[in-house]
Amino acid sequence: MLVLEDLYLGYGPVDVIKGISLEVTPGEVVCILGGNGSGKSTILKAVAGFLTPQSGEVRYEGRVVNDVPAHRRWHEGLVYIPQDRRLFGRKTVYENLELGCLSRGEPRAQVKGRIEEMLEHFPVLREKSRLKALTLSGGEQQTLALARALMGSPRLILLDEPSAGLAPVWIERLFEVMQRVIAELALTVIIVEQNIHVGLDFAERGFVIQNGVIALEESSATLRGSEDLIRSYLGG
Template sequence: MTSPTPLLAIRSLRAAYGKIEALKGVDVEINAGEIVALIGANGAGKSTLMMTIFGKPRARAGQILYEGRDITDVPTHEIAHLRIAQSPEGRRIFPRMSVAENLQMGADATGCTDSERDATLERVFNLFPRLKERYAQRGGTLSGGEQQMLAIGRALMSRPRLLLLDEPSLGLAPLIARQIFDAIRTLNRQDGLTVLIVEQNANHALKLAHRGYVMVNGLITLAGTGAELLQRPEIRAAYLEGGRHG
């Protein structure tokens, strides 16, 4: 019996900034319907992996397979049409635009119909009621937590099958971070959304995830279920007991 094709398969992926190699042969698989966490110290290459999936920077070697299709050289603007969405580190909302306009930008990325847009917008408002309250407000006037909700909401407006989340709880108060994690869990359980999450809070990320990978200096060094990784003494020492997060 053959195993199902992973939704996303990354094979021996290498990427660099100039002469500095950030990814040195990364292998990662994500199955449809999974939450997969990627943890590691700052500078390990986690965000680079996220960005390389989207084509910036371009891979120097290896493959990125999505639903079995090689998308390694697909232009960035076409990747969104494959129903892959990203909520990047630092949120990167459009501060001069209203919440409404930011969310519309997400819908425009994949050219959804009016009915699809309206249904998705209602879903975003159910997850993040604060965005409905702030609908006409400029993005730059929102709190940090509200901006993170907006960044995720904008990504969801493209109706992705695969959502890439880069440091969604960074800089947020614990209560707001918990709301963000609860929304991710709801999207996965109720909507079947597949999620790859890079997260500086390794404890929360691994509790949330079905599986996880540990990245060190551009390489995957450990893999396992979230529960397995939480119990490993080297993970606890490095990321859960006062070690460096990121």
């Protein structure tokens, strides 16, 4: 589904990611763990097409996409939910959902049907569908960001720290509904987390990034037994 091969990423002369390789197979949910500024978002941006690699390859569904712009990747089912969610705060929940797929040129009736599906999946959004997005709580906004991303019919979804800034009760609620929807739609997921427990409970496999390389790559079950080690990587 996705292959990163000897990828070097950075901004100007500064290397952030120094040669990482990894593969994600269809239907897999994998987690990237790493400390502040370790380059987690940088990796997702390169996969989504917002950052051109300095060298190495990003292959999506068997094709090198290094030079494919972000909007084309989105059309091909590669959807990124950034850390800051990027909702349209002054538009309503409903309008935000509409904007999740209007640019694909789907007929209006079909869009309406898809929104209805999302409101079925996420009842909290139905209650608030006529409210402006900026009036929602952090957890509701993250739910909306997920629902809007799903409007684009993704095959591979990139989640950048969905738990950040949320109260524990909201994290639990959000991840429960995400798990259900992801299984139902058979999505492939790369999630970035700083919260080790949240990340490993959600994903089947994890990668730990430190100093621009993959320091550890194991099943979540195995990584759960190495928490102190992971913590030392995340802190260092």
